[in-house]
Amino acid sequence: MPDTTPEIFAAAALEASAGANPSDTLAMEGAISDIYAAAAGRLPWQQPLDRLAALLDLWGAQIVGIDKHNGRLIFTEEGGAGRSTAALDYLRLFHATNPRIAPTLATPAAAWMHCHEHFDAAYVAQSPFYQDFLIPHGGRYLSATKLVESDDFIFLFGAMRGSGHEPIGAAEMPLLEQVKHHLTEALRNFVFLRESYVELGMARQLLARFAYAMLIVDEARGIWYRNEAAERAMKDSDAVFERGGVLAIRDDRADTALTLALRGLGLHDTARRTTQAPARSVISIPRGTGVPLLALISALRPSASMGAFGMAERALVILHDPAAAQASFDPQIISECFDLTPAEGRVAAQIAAGANAGDIAARTGVALSTVRTHIQRAMLKMGATRQADLIRTLMGLPARLDAEADAPLGEAASPCRVASRNRASGTP
Numbered sequence: 001m002p003d004t005t006p007e008i009f010a011a012a013a014l015e016a017s018a019g020a021n022p023s024d025t026l027a028m029e030g031a032i033s034d035i036y037a038a039a040a041g042r043l044p045w046q047q048p049l050d051r052l053a054a055l056l057d058l059w060g061a062q063i064v065g066i067d068k069h070n071g072r073l074i075f076t077e078e079g080g081a082g083r084s085t086a087a088l089d090y091l092r093l094f095h096a097t098n099p100r101i102a103p104t105l106a107t108p109a110a111a112w113m114h115c116h117e118h119f120d121a122a123y124v125a126q127s128p129f130y131q132d133f134l135i136p137h138g139g140r141y142l143s144a145t146k147l148v149e150s151d152d153f154i155f156l157f158g159a160m161r162g163s164g165h166e167p168i169g170a171a172e173m174p175l176l177e178q179v180k181h182h183l184t185e186a187l188r189n190f191v192f193l194r195e196s197y198v199e200l201g202m203a204r205q206l207l208a209r210f211a212y213a214m215l216i217v218d219e220a221r222g223i224w225y226r227n228e229a230a231e232r233a234m235k236d237s238d239a240v241f242e243r244g245g246v247l248a249i250r251d252d253r254a255d256t257a258l259t260l261a262l263r264g265l266g267l268h269d270t271a272r273r274t275t276q277a278p279a280r281s282v283i284s285i286p287r288g289t290g291v292p293l294l295a296l297i298s299a300l301r302p303s304a305s306m307g308a309f310g311m312a313e314r315a316l317v318i319l320h321d322p323a324a325a326q327a328s329f330d331p332q333i334i335s336e337c338f339d340l341t342p343a344e345g346r347v348a349a350q351i352a353a354g355a356n357a358g359d360i361a362a363r364t365g366v367a368l369s370t371v372r373t374h375i376q377r378a379m380l381k382m383g384a385t386r387q388a389d390l391i392r393t394l395m396g397l398p399a400r401l402d403a404e405a406d407a408p409l410g411e412a413a414s415p416c417r418v419a420s421r422n423r424a425s426g427t428p
Contacts (some may be wrong), residue, residue, distance in 0.1 A: 005292055021159060027055055028175075032182045039186035040193065041218075041312035046104040049079025052159075052179060056172070059139050059162030060086070063147070063183065065220060066105075072255060074153060074246045075220035081162070086137040091259065094133040099123075104144040104156060112176070115142040116167045141167035142175065147184045148191065152244025155187050191245070212332065213319035216300065216309060219267045221247045221258065224314060233319050239287035240295075240319060247317065249295075256294065257283045265299045267313040282337050291323040334394065344378040347371055351378075351387055352394040356422045 033050035049061040053128040058080050065075030073095060078087050090098075100115050124130045134140065141161040147153040159176060161167055168176065204225060207214045213233035215226040222245055226234070234241055239250050249255040261281040280298035287293055296318040300309040309316070320333045335345030350360050357375060361368040377386070384390040 024055070027051070028178075031055060032179075035182050035186045036189070039190040045077035046079050046120060047076060048145045051079070053080030055178075056175065057161075057165075058159050059165070060158070060160040062158045062160070063155060063187070064158070065246075066101075067153055067246065068250065069152065069243060070089050072248070072252075073259065074248070075155065077220075080160070081138060086133075086139065089137070091131060091256070093262075095131060097129045099127065099129055100142055100144065104146075104158075105154070107145070109146045109149065112143050112145045112173070114167060115144075135163050138162050140165065145180055147180065148187045150191075150244060151245065157183055179340055215317045215319075217247050217262070217312050217317055218312070218314050219265075221262065223247055230319065233321070237287065237293065237319075239285045239293050251286045252297075252369060254283055254285045258297075261297050262315055265297070265315055267299060267315065280336060280339060289323060291321075294320040294322060294333075294337075296320060296333065298336065338378070339380050340378055340381055341374075344374045344381070347374040348378040348390060348394065350384070352376060352391045400407075 018356055030052040031048050034043055034051060037043040038045045038048050045063065049063070052058070053061045060078055060080035062076065062078040064073060066072070067074050073091070076087065076091070097118060100113070103115075103118045119130075120128070125133075130140075139160050140163040142158050143160075144156055144158040146154060147157050157180060159168060202241040204227075207216075207225065207227045210227060211229055213227070213230040215230050216224045218224065223242055226242075239254075241248055241250070247258070249258055264281065280296065283295045283297070285293040285295055298316050300314045300316050300357050302309070302313065318333070318336060320330070331342070331345040331349040334340060334348050335342055338348075339346075340348060345365075347357075347360055350363075355363070357368060357371045360366070361371045364371075378386070379390050380386070382390055382393055384393060
């Protein structure tokens, strides 16, 4: 067997680059530059991964992060032809049956796992993972390696060849080792920046004032900031916690729903951000008390927030405890849940608390006609035809959200708005 140590690969890479086509060398240098830019938050990860897939003739190039304590996926970014529907189907339906994960995790950090060395044609022919998912999507061969590992998580890189192509061969490994080196260094920077980032000074000032539990996270669920209320909530909660700098949920279904909700926001990815993508999502998180915790998730885009939350696109997560004192008619939570304006959220809360339009106008000094307009708009967004419907919706909000937990994962609409539409159409 030929020597395949990283030192040999590195020497071969230098030798190969000396005689490489100048345009190919320039393209690789550009891809490497993009890798470091993505790790710093200046580019979406899709851009360097797309470039790597093109340069290396790959069906797909993917980075994944795995929680070592429970095996959950905490980070995934992909590039290449197989990155869109395949990634969503993998997350929702096939990640638990992927036979390539175990040999990848068992492979030493300095080595690569090549799937064709572990699974022969006979195995592939009878494997549901290959036959029902990977090959129909166009994929076939994987070469994977470890990038960064700690006590809590591990990052892996996968280079994938499509169906009808040959697996990655020994002659291509020197270039892959070069890519691995830069991905490893970039991800170390990525983890360090996430733990010590100082760009969010304004966000700290803004969110520290709130009694709500608020966190700023990225698409990989990495926590960039959390206020004191969030610190207390996560310390006291039996449902939501932080592990290795990542937001985690103990319930498997809710944990997967969080991943899909963040991906659905299309942070960095304009191709994924369609007109149907929700501006925000609400997920119900089961816990030991019986009353679910609510996580309200919305996008923080620099262009829409004057960069107050940093110059990279992230998400705001608000943890709401419906069982807490005076929590049931909180205007902020109502607005987040039903996509109401602040004024609409305030009047909805006051209507639910027993006030009428005249009471609200007198109390706030706002014209009666304006208050009525706010009420009508709130009712429309909540799917209510009468004020009594609005009150019942808010009174039963936790139960409605908990019932929505049985809906298919990945549904784009907010559970709050699903409940409202069901009510308006007469559906239980």
